[in-house]
Amino acid sequence: MVSEFRSGFVCFVGRPNTGKSTLTNALVGSKIAITSSRPQTTRHAIRGIVSRDDAQIVLVDTPGLHRPRTLLGQRLNDLVKDTYSEVDVIGITIPADEKIGPGDRWIVQQIKAVAPRTKLIGIVTKIDKVSRDAVAQQLVATSELLGEDADVVPVSAKSGEQVGVLVDLIVSTLEPGPAFYPDGELTDEPEETLMAELIREAALEGLGDELPHSLAVVIEEIVPREGRTEKQGELLDVHAILYVERPSQKGIVIGKGGARLREVGTAARTQIERILGTRIYFDLHVKVAKDWQRDPKQLGRLGF
Numbered sequence: 555m556v557s558e559f560r561s562g563f564v565c566f567v568g569r570p571n572t573g574k575s576t577l578t579n580a581l582v583g584s585k586i587a588i589t590s591s592r593p594q595t596t597r598h599a600i601r602g603i604v605s606r607d608d609a610q611i612v613l614v615d616t617p618g619l620h621r622p623r624t625l626l627g628q629r630l631n632d633l634v635k636d637t638y639s640e641v642d643v644i645g646i647t648i649p650a651d652e653k654i655g656p657g658d659r660w661i662v663q664q665i666k667a668v669a670p671r672t673k674l675i676g677i678v679t680k681i682d683k684v685s686r687d688a689v690a691q692q693l694v695a696t697s698e699l700l701g702e703d704a705d706v707v708p709v710s711a712k713s714g715e716q717v718g719v720l721v722d723l724i725v726s727t728l729e730p731g732p733a734f735y736p737d738g739e740l741t742d743e744p745e746e747t748l749m750a751e752l753i754r755e756a757a758l759e760g761l762g763d764e765l766p767h768s769l770a771v772v773i774e775e776i777v778p779r780e781g782r783t784e785k786q787g788e789l790l791d792v793h794a795i796l797y798v799e800r801p802s803q804k805g806i807v808i809g810k811g812g813a814r815l816r817e818v819g820t821a822a823r824t825q826i827e828r829i830l831g832t833r834i835y836f837d838l839h840v841k842v843a844k845d846w847q848r849d850p851k852q853l854g855r856l857g858f
């Protein structure tokens with residue numbers, strides 16, 4: 555019997571340095587863990603996609619949860635908590651080589667309070683760093699921390715040991731559902747797609763239903779700015795075109811005196827700089843591509 559296709563959203567949560575990023579990369583494989591598309595169900599960045607014949611796991615990024623000291627910290631935490639209740643599975647990362655402490659307990663408490671129905675998996679990371687006995691002890695401690703309902707799995711993202719077991723476990727906890735990304739592939743040009751998608755998202759922000767299917771963004775060129783000193787850091791000049799279907803839509807996207815387009819650029823730039831860690835200068839243009847939605851050649855050119 556062929557089992558039903560399963561899919562869902564997963565995020566890794568844990569104290570800093572517990573191996574979340576390394577694990578993400580190990581799961582996603584060589585294709586780097588940046589991608590662009592954000593499905594409707596979550597407002598948070600996708601870090602990677604694990605695609606198999608029988609399942610698709612979408613790894614969602616969350617900034618870390620911190621003990622809030624400021625109002626801004628509180629707001630950030632609220633955002634993170636939204637993610638906890640939106641995802642299907644939360645993997646709590648506990649390093650094998652460090653004792654479970656108040657920081658771990660606080661995170662688990664928060665998650666259980668905010669997202670009581672989200673499935674938890676305890677992931678004991680970095681098992682290559684300690685003895686088998688120490689791993690076993692940490693598994694027991696993690697199980698006590700999370701409660702009986704939670705599965706606990708040991709893994710080394712570095713050696714790859716148990717990575718497949720973790721994927722199997724995650725898949726087994728997901729509900730039947732479709733692949734969110736049809737071919738399951740991450741693009742070979744993740745940065746371009748990411749930029750295009752974030753610009754598109756920013757341009758659609760706050761607009762009604764009319765525009766969404768009529769807007770495509772093409773990154774024409776990414777050019778490193780010359781003459782930057784090491785101290786200034788890299789700056790990328792990014793030339794992008796926003797294609798709309800009708801002249802009336804062009805006005806909407808550009809806004810009065812270009813105000814809206816500038817906002818779009820700023821919003822997308824802020825996000826992209828955060829994700830890529832590189833400064834960006836956007837040169838955005840809006841063009842009308844008549845009836846492109848019905849023209850297969852145009853569609854192809856625009857990456858649809």
Ligand SMILES: Nc1nc2c(ncn2[C@@H]2O[C@H](COP(=O)(O)OP(=O)(O)OP(=O)(O)O)[C@@H](O)[C@H]2O)c(=O)[nH]1
Nearest residue numbers: 569570571572573574575576577680683710711712
């Ligand atoms: N030996 C070993 N080291 C690991 C493993 N996974 C991660 N590390 C190391 O642990 C450190 C932290 O790993 P990250 O993946 O950056 O941890 P993180 O949880 O994403 O950290 P933050 O981004 O600070 O939250 C890095 O130096 C990794 O190389 C592992 O399986 N084995």
